[in-house]
Amino acid sequence: MAAALIACRGVGYRYPATDRLALRDLDFSVEPGEFVALAGASGSGKSTLCRLLNGLIPHLHGGEVGGALTVAAADPRATPPHRMSRAVGLLLQRPDAQCLATTVARDIAFGPACQGQDRATIARRVREVVEWLDIGHLLERAPHTLSGGEQQRVALAGVLALQPRLLVLDEPFAFLDAASASQLRELLRRLHATGVTLLVAEHRLSEIAADADRLLVLHRGRLVADGPPTEVLAGDVAGWGLEPPQPLPAPPPLSTEATEPVVEWDGVWCERDGRSVLRGASLRSAAGEIVALLGANGAGKSTLLRHGNGLLRCQRGVVRIVGRPVGRRPVAELARDVGLVMQQPARMLFAPTVRAELAAGPRALRRYDPDWCARLSERFGLDPLLDRSPQLLSAGEQRRVAIAAVLAGRPRALLLDEPTAGQDARARATLRALLRDCAADGLAITLATHDLGWAYSLCQRWAVLAEGRIAADADPAAVLAQPEVLGRARLSTLAVAA
Amino acid sequence: MAASGQESPGPLPEPTGHFDPRAKLVVYLLGFGLILLATRPLELLPLLAVLVLGISLWGHWREWWRIMRLLWATLLLFAVVVGLGDGPEAAVGAVLRLLALITASVLFFATTPPEELGESLLTSGLSPRAVFLLEGTLRFAPTMALLVREVREAQESRGIRLDGFYLLRNGSALLAPLLADVMRFADDLAEALETRGFGGPYRTPLAEYRFRARDWALVLGMLAATATATLLILSLE
Numbered sequence: 001m002a003a004a005l006i007a008c009r010g011v012g013y014r015y016p017a018t019d020r021l022a023l024r025d026l027d028f029s030v031e032p033g034e035f036v037a038l039a040g041a042s043g044s045g046k047s048t049l050c051r052l053l054n055g056l057i058p059h060l061h062g063g064e065v066g067g068a069l070t071v072a073a074a075d076p077r078a079t080p081p082h083r084m085s086r087a088v089g090l091l092l093q094r095p096d097a098q099c100l101a102t103t104v105a106r107d108i109a110f111g112p113a114c115q116g117q118d119r120a121t122i123a124r125r126v127r128e129v130v131e132w133l134d135i136g137h138l139l140e141r142a143p144h145t146l147s148g149g150e151q152q153r154v155a156l157a158g159v160l161a162l163q164p165r166l167l168v169l170d171e172p173f174a175f176l177d178a179a180s181a182s183q184l185r186e187l188l189r190r191l192h193a194t195g196v197t198l199l200v201a202e203h204r205l206s207e208i209a210a211d212a213d214r215l216l217v218l219h220r221g222r223l224v225a226d227g228p229p230t231e232v233l234a235g236d237v238a239g240w241g242l243e244p245p246q247p248l249p250a251p252p253p254l255s256t257e258a259t260e261p262v263v264e265w266d267g268v269w270c271e272r273d274g275r276s277v278l279r280g281a282s283l284r285s286a287a288g289e290i291v292a293l294l295g296a297n298g299a300g301k302s303t304l305l306r307h308g309n310g311l312l313r314c315q316r317g318v319v320r321i322v323g324r325p326v327g328r329r330p331v332a333e334l335a336r337d338v339g340l341v342m343q344q345p346a347r348m349l350f351a352p353t354v355r356a357e358l359a360a361g362p363r364a365l366r367r368y369d370p371d372w373c374a375r376l377s378e379r380f381g382l383d384p385l386l387d388r389s390p391q392l393l394s395a396g397e398q399r400r401v402a403i404a405a406v407l408a409g410r411p412r413a414l415l416l417d418e419p420t421a422g423q424d425a426r427a428r429a430t431l432r433a434l435l436r437d438c439a440a441d442g443l444a445i446t447l448a449t450h451d452l453g454w455a456y457s458l459c460q461r462w463a464v465l466a467e468g469r470i471a472a473d474a475d476p477a478a479v480l481a482q483p484e485v486l487g488r489a490r491l492s493t494l495a496v497a498a
Numbered sequence: 499m500a501a502s503g504q505e506s507p508g509p510l511p512e513p514t515g516h517f518d519p520r521a522k523l524v525v526y527l528l529g530f531g532l533i534l535l536a537t538r539p540l541e542l543l544p545l546l547a548v549l550v551l552g553i554s555l556w557g558h559w560r561e562w563w564r565i566m567r568l569l570w571a572t573l574l575l576f577a578v579v580v581g582l583g584d585g586p587e588a589a590v591g592a593v594l595r596l597l598a599l600i601t602a603s604v605l606f607f608a609t610t611p612p613e614e615l616g617e618s619l620l621t622s623g624l625s626p627r628a629v630f631l632l633e634g635t636l637r638f639a640p641t642m643a644l645l646v647r648e649v650r651e652a653q654e655s656r657g658i659r660l661d662g663f664y665l666l667r668n669g670s671a672l673l674a675p676l677l678a679d680v681m682r683f684a685d686d687l688a689e690a691l692e693t694r695g696f697g698g699p700y701r702t703p704l705a706e707y708r709f710r711a712r713d714w715a716l717v718l719g720m721l722a723a724t725a726t727a728t729l730l731i732l733s734l735e
Contacts (some may be wrong), residue, residue: 026658036731038518054693055692056689056692056693057591059692060688060689060692079693080692080697081693081697082692082695082696082697082698083698085693085694085695086695089693090693092686092689092690092693094686096641096684096691097683097686097687097689098686098690098694099637100611100634100637100687100690100691100694100696101613101637102611102612102636102637103511103613104650105509105510105511106511106704108509108695109509109510109704111694111695112695112702113697113701113702113703113704114694114696114697114700114701115695115697115698115700116698116701116702117721118702119510119702119704119705119706122510122702123510124705126509126510127509130509139509140713142640144637144640144641144644155690158694159693159694162694162695186727235621246676308656311651311654311655328637330654330659331651331654331655332654332657332658332659332663335654335655335656335657336657339655339656340652340655342648342651342652342655342681344623344648346675346678346679346682347645347648347649347652347675347679348652348655348656348675349674349675350653350671350673350675351674352673360656360658360671361592361656361657361658362657364656364658364659365656365657391674391675391678399726405656406655406656409521409656424729433593439622
């Protein structure tokens with residue numbers, strides 16, 4: 001039998017200037033050709049372990065690594081990452097920072113060029129991965145002009161061009177729509193079939209549980225489970241912050257009777273970069289309703305949301321807020337009625353403390369109410385965090401602060417862009433409960449998401465955006481009964497039907 | 499490390515220009531030095547005329563105009579400040595000099611893709627790190643611009659205005675998240691670079707760059723022109 005590709009014996013790791021161990025007493029091995037899924041709540045140590053395997057830890061991040069670790073017959077502690085990269089490929093979470101060159105072709109060639117391969121070898125490797133990933137049409141494009149899904153495929157191509165024996169992927173499904181996720185799943189299967197060893201860290205277990213040979217679960221830095229995914233997930237995994245792929249609860253009944261819309265998109269057209277993104281999209285969001293806006297990457301979900309609070313203006317059609325057309329009113333004025341929480345909540349947070357963050361928006365709108373802010377803080381579980389810097393919180397905490405900070409201005413409608421991207425099961429469950437409470441108070445909520453399972457358990461209405469229009473707008477069960485519409489919108493019912 | 503140079507480059511890029519990027523760099527640097535040496539309008543006008551001719555010949559008016567639209571106010575302010583201190587002739591000279599420097603830079607960067615310049619310098623033995631500084635600036639400038647726009651939009655969506663006067667008052671709402679995100683981005687970028695094998699002593703240029711006879715002719719011609727112009731400028735003083 002071949003020697004283990006990864007051999008971990010009593011491995012522990014502590015980040016610099018902290019007392020707490022991020023990883024402790026890890027004992028496991030991975031054989032060549034295995035497909036291993038790595039699960040765990042946010043902060044459990046998944047990303048830390050991924051970085052340890054190719055030497056980013058400790059070479060780039062510092063800290064103390066203990067125990068015996070061998071990866072591809074090398075000790076990552078004694079081997080610099082650029083040499084580890086010959087055997088260990090790592091795809092990181094943020095695709096825009098991983099596309100390093102000015103064109104896709106140059107980007108894919110970057111790794112082999114840094115390894116000192118000759119031009120003929122570089123050209124052959126680029127050709128191979130381009131064919132594999134079917135991205136020949138992107139070769140001359142600049143990476144910053146690609147969609148998130150395309151950027152991720154290009155980043156993966158760049159890693160595969162290094163021909164690694166072990167491929168480590170850190171939450172590769174976080175920002176993908178159903179069709180792109182399905183393509184990635186198929187690609188991982190094909191890679192596995194060629195003998196590449198795979199280790200995939202992921203929150204969305206429904207994406208990989210069926211394909212993986214083994215599931216490792218990390219909890220507070222310890223390995224708490226290691227076995228076939230079906231066996232591991234059959235146990236009580238909720239205590240580790242996991243949500244097994246399982247049938248979801250039925251959607252809640254409509255909580256409101258027909259009411260006047262708070263935000264109304266009426267025949268909105270939008271052309272950007274020479275492409276028609278919206279072609280007469282119409283949607284209504286009423287008080288107490290939670291509407292999921294669904295569609296593929298690049299379908300125009302974020303564009304439609306940004307029309308809802310005036311960040312983008314209609315080229316044709318009209319957006320009305322509480323019955324009044326948006327017109328030329330400034331965004332900051334419209335914020336009194338409509339709040340928007342963006343995909344990256346950290347970009348909204350600037351104050352030195354969470355307390356100050358909650359007060360900043362309403363003060364700018366001249367409607368600061370300390371009692372309301374205190375109620376929001378309590379409802380969103382922010383009381384213990386009030387004196388901490390928002391920038392130092394976890395992704396889930398930052399998301400809660402950002403939503404609370406927007407709601408502090410007492411808008412009537414809330415628009416959320418991909419609220420669960422990169423969030424673990426616990427954070428998603430917390431967010432679901434909070435949004436239900438807010439809707440029960442009369443808030444009109446519209447959220448763009450790829451997370452169909454989560455949307456199914458939360459939203460009374462699903463609006464499907466395809467080809468620039470709302471192709472379906474009904475309760476989730478009715479939308480799921482329209483396979484033609486789902487197909488046009490590149491939506492997969494896998495997460496809902498699991 | 500040797501490049502075969504014989505096989506089809508396939509998907510790899512090929513040099514686009516007639517001259518080697520390094521030859522163009524030498525010409526640009528010599529021209530830049532000459533402009534800095536000239537101070538009077540009489541000296542600067544012919545230099546500017548040559549550059550404008552270059553912009554016309556290579557059809558880069560659009561790029562030139564885009565830069566000038568951003569900088570005209572600065573040029574005007576510069577003229578006023580110099581004019582108040584040293585008189586109108588000095589003001590005209592200073593503006594012409596700045597205009598010539600900007601025009602020379604537009605002409606150089608419009609005709610020399612920075613990634614090709616970087617790779618040709620890699621061929622000459624410049625370190626991969628120094629070359630990535632040049633390429634990275636170009637690659638990530640649009641990403642940073644996008645980031646600024648997203649932070650601005652995020653704050654305005656909360657009612658925090660950042661236009662006009664409000665930018666002074668609420669500037670921290672733009673700067674703090676921007677700084678934090680840029681730092682996170684830098685961390686992610688450093689990780690991505692290491693993961694892709696950057697950090698070693700080598701990097702193969704993706705195309706073959708050779709200094710040919712025409713490149714030598716261009717450089718020697720520019721050297722002769724610079725020497726002549728320098729003598730003329732010095733003789734006028």
